[in-house]
Amino acid sequence: xxxxxxxxxxxxxxxxIDLTCFGVDISFTNASLFMVIATALICLVLWSSTRxxxxxPGKMQLIAEALHDxxxxxxxxxxxxxSQRFKPFIxxxxxxxxxxxxxxxxxxxxxxxxxxxxxxxxAILIFLGVTLLGFALHGLHYLExxxxxxxxxxxxPVLVMIELFAYLARPISLSIRLTANMMAGHVVLKxxxxxxxxxxxxxxxxxxxxxxMLQGFEIFVAVLQAYIFTVLTCAYLSDxxxxx
Numbered sequence: 001x002x003x004x005x006x007x008x009x010x011x012x013x014x015x016x017i018d019l020t021c022f023g024v025d026i027s028f029t030n031a032s033l034f035m036v037i038a039t040a041l042i043c044l045v046l047w048s049s050t051r052x053x054x055x056x057p058g059k060m061q062l063i064a065e066a067l068h069d070x071x072x073x074x075x076x077x078x079x080x081x082x083s084q085r086f087k088p089f090i091x092x093x094x095x096x097x098x099x100x101x102x103x104x105x106x107x108x109x110x111x112x113x114x115x116x117x118x119x120x121x122x123a124i125l126i127f128l129g130v131t132l133l134g135f136a137l138h139g140l141h142y143l144e145x146x147x148x149x150x151x152x153x154x155x156x157p158v159l160v161m162i163e164l165f166a167y168l169a170r171p172i173s174l175s176i177r178l179t180a181n182m183m184a185g186h187v188v189l190k191x192x193x194x195x196x197x198x199x200x201x202x203x204x205x206x207x208x209x210x211x212x213m214l215q216g217f218e219i220f221v222a223v224l225q226a227y228i229f230t231v232l233t234c235a236y237l238s239d240x241x242x243x244x
Contacts, residue, residue: 101222
C-alpha cells in the first residue's frame, strides 16, 4: 500500500545542530543551512564574474552586469537618483531572495522563503529602516505622508487613519505575498508529484508532463517574487526619500 505524505512536510524546520546561548535556542537548522548556501553561492558567482573584468565581458560578467543594471534602473525609476546610495543593500536583498527562491525550486531542497518568520523578519527590518530614514531626512514632516495634499479638513481624520493602517500593514503584506506564493507553488508540485507514485502507468505520463510545466512556471514565480519584493522595497524607500 502506497503511503501518501502531507505536502506540508517539505516545510518542516529540522534541527541539524542543537545550540543554545544563555537559554535561547539558536540551533542550526535546515533553513540556516540553505541561507548559508545561498550567501556562499552569491559570493561565489559575483566573485567569479568580477575577478577578471574585461571590456568584452564573458558570460558570468555579463550576467552580473545585467543584474546590476536592472536593479540600478529600477531604483532610479522608482525612488530617483538620490536612492543610489542604498544600491548595495537593494542589490544584496534581491540576490538573497532570488537565490533562496531558486534553491527551493530544486527537488529535495528546502524553501526558506516559504516561512513567514523569515520573510516577516526581512520585511519588518526594511519597514523600520525606511521609517527611521524618513524621520532622519524630514523630521516630523515625514508624517505628511499620512495626509495627501489638498485633503478637505473634514476628511483628514478618516484619511489619516486609513493611511496609517496601510502604512503599518506594509511589512505584513510584503512578507505574506512572498511566503504565500512560494508555499502554494510547492504544495501544488507535491500534489502533482504524488500522482506519479499512485497513478501507475496511466497517471504517470500526464502527471509528469504537467509537473515539468509547473516546475518551469515555479522558477518564473521564484524570479518574479524576488523582483516584486525588491520593487516594493524601492517604493517604500522612495516615500522616505522623496516624501510623496
